[in-house]
Amino acid sequence: MAGHDTNEHPHGADRLCEAGDRVYSRAVRQGRVPRDEAEAVPCLVELALLHPDPDDMGQLVPTSPLEVMTRLLRSVDEEVSASQARVGTAVAAVGWYAGLDGGRVQPPAESTAIRVLDGLQRIRAAMDEATEACTKEVLAVQPGGIRREDELREGLHRGLEMRRRGVRMRDLYTHVARHGQGLHNYMELMGDAAEARTLDEVVERLIVFDRVVAFIPANTDRTMALEIRHPALVEYLVTVFERLWRLAVPLTAPLPSTGIEGITHRERSIAALLAEGHQDAVIAERLGISVRTCRAHIARLSETLGAASRTQLGVRIAQAGLDGPPRSGTDGELLPAVSTTPVSESPTGR
Numbered sequence: 001m002a003g004h005d006t007n008e009h010p011h012g013a014d015r016l017c018e019a020g021d022r023v024y025s026r027a028v029r030q031g032r033v034p035r036d037e038a039e040a041v042p043c044l045v046e047l048a049l050l051h052p053d054p055d056d057m058g059q060l061v062p063t064s065p066l067e068v069m070t071r072l073l074r075s076v077d078e079e080v081s082a083s084q085a086r087v088g089t090a091v092a093a094v095g096w097y098a099g100l101d102g103g104r105v106q107p108p109a110e111s112t113a114i115r116v117l118d119g120l121q122r123i124r125a126a127m128d129e130a131t132e133a134c135t136k137e138v139l140a141v142q143p144g145g146i147r148r149e150d151e152l153r154e155g156l157h158r159g160l161e162m163r164r165r166g167v168r169m170r171d172l173y174t175h176v177a178r179h180g181q182g183l184h185n186y187m188e189l190m191g192d193a194a195e196a197r198t199l200d201e202v203v204e205r206l207i208v209f210d211r212v213v214a215f216i217p218a219n220t221d222r223t224m225a226l227e228i229r230h231p232a233l234v235e236y237l238v239t240v241f242e243r244l245w246r247l248a249v250p251l252t253a254p255l256p257s258t259g260i261e262g263i264t265h266r267e268r269s270i271a272a273l274l275a276e277g278h279q280d281a282v283i284a285e286r287l288g289i290s291v292r293t294c295r296a297h298i299a300r301l302s303e304t305l306g307a308a309s310r311t312q313l314g315v316r317i318a319q320a321g322l323d324g325p326p327r328s329g330t331d332g333e334l335l336p337a338v339s340t341t342p343v344s345e346s347p348t349g350r
Contacts, residue, residue: 027062113230134209138169141206144288146180163193171196174288197248200269201286262304275323
């Protein structure tokens, strides 16, 4: 059998290769096989399934199937016994280490205060659990523009169930969302259980249940989220929401006038962001509009202010006092820098 690589048959007697199965079966039926027929399956000799016939060295005789079965069962029994011994040793070691720690139970590696939810299925499961446990209030920030009908339909059954339980809901959207009839239909179905307000721009998606657990996005492709139960962090996120809520305009109320003839509310927002040095794509994303729509507003803004270039437009914006948000006596305290830092959108929400 010289010249044959034993690695060609990396198996045991419990799972013979096709060639080995064929030769061994023939040997059992015939009582022996010529040695040269077994040259291609050295595994049979290595596993002691075939051995030389003492009366004829040119022949190989099989080990009886009953003996092979007995050998296999004995091997399994030995492995099980060894595993049981290892389990017993591990349990004893755990007891010893626990004794060193005075019997205190250490927290798990993944903190329950902040959980990383990886994958849409796990995110939806956690959201459903929080929805079912909610008894008082839901605070939600919904970024982007006009809400898609499928998003609103998906969240409607959750909203109606919470309404039945007496849960109050407050939602923040961008002003652009006002132009979607689906949102108005949704709010009408929710009745007095839900209230919506809008802003020029909002932080990325945030949902808080009963001021106990909050969900925020954790990556840019919306496949991960953070479930936050740390009281201080949840309180901070609620504070962010409340400050935005005070600055927002009720969905049922008209947007305030900009105070400048020919300049719409959206164009004033665009002017302020241009003054901060943002590119068209960033402005469009923050206001929940398309880049094409954003550029159309910039062109109209340039025409209204009589600017022939982007540089001149910047000067005209500053001269007109459009380089900041409109001031009013009810604005309240402005949100800290976190409100203008883009955070990836989470797939959760209504």
